[in-house]
Amino acid sequence: MHWPPCREGDAIGNLASPALSLGTLLADYDIEAIVETGVGHGGSMKHALSLGRPLVYFGCDCDPEAIRICKEMVPNAILSQTDSVSFLRNLLAEPQPFAMPALWFLDAHFGAHEDAWPLLAELDLIAACKPNVDRDVIVVDDIRCIADEANPRYWPGELGAPYVRSEHAWAEYTAPFIKTHTVHVRLEDEGYLLLLPRITGAERGPQ
Numbered sequence: 001m002h003w004p005p006c007r008e009g010d011a012i013g014n015l016a017s018p019a020l021s022l023g024t025l026l027a028d029y030d031i032e033a034i035v036e037t038g039v040g041h042g043g044s045m046k047h048a049l050s051l052g053r054p055l056v057y058f059g060c061d062c063d064p065e066a067i068r069i070c071k072e073m074v075p076n077a078i079l080s081q082t083d084s085v086s087f088l089r090n091l092l093a094e095p096q097p098f099a100m101p102a103l104w105f106l107d108a109h110f111g112a113h114e115d116a117w118p119l120l121a122e123l124d125l126i127a128a129c130k131p132n133v134d135r136d137v138i139v140v141d142d143i144r145c146i147a148d149e150a151n152p153r154y155w156p157g158e159l160g161a162p163y164v165r166s167e168h169a170w171a172e173y174t175a176p177f178i179k180t181h182t183v184h185v186r187l188e189d190e191g192y193l194l195l196l197p198r199i200t201g202a203e204r205g206p207q
């Protein structure tokens, strides 16, 4: 089961979307790294790295062709050909979990791997294992799939099976971050969930 193919450089449905203002997010939250699950053909990666900010870029994709394309395009990105949950477990493993101030872009859905909708597992892992997660920004793509009336971007009838996901309530996706982040929804494109740190710049202190 696959999404329609991702077109490299698409201005919709990725980090290049005007709905996200990525450059502002990176500057406002002093972000030093981006972690992307499901890098596809590198549209988001290319946009993020074109903004002129020094960034370490980590990513994964279960599709070997996607990894090949991205490695060719951005040789210094740190890329793994694996499913998103294994990738995050590895990145966040003790004794030295990944700790840089990060923006997480969760876009790995409906791949070849049997776990077609790993979003809640990804969010739980990041919230539980990332040091200083209260400073990080989390962006989730494709939230139009989450079938729950509490989700402002769920428009009944827009999508058919198998893209409509009703195994978890909307509140379950935001719960791991509710104490540390504020919840925002962007209705544009395929819909984004944006989790922004409650902690202010002054509380974060000098970088």
Ligand SMILES: C[S@@+](CC[C@H](N)C(=O)[O-])C[C@H]1O[C@@H](n2cnc3c(N)ncnc32)[C@H](O)[C@@H]1O
Pocket: 003, 006, 013, 014, 015, 036, 037, 038, 039, 040, 041, 042, 043, 044, 045, 060, 061, 062, 063, 066, 082, 083, 084, 085, 107, 108, 109, 110, 111, 112, 113, 115, 116, 118
């Ligand atoms: C929409 S495309 C990615 C677009 C890319 N994130 C961008 O913004 O330019 C989704 C990608 O996720 C990958 N994918 C889907 N499920 C996955 C999983 N469970 N683990 C890793 N990659 C996955 C697919 O192979 C596909 O390349």
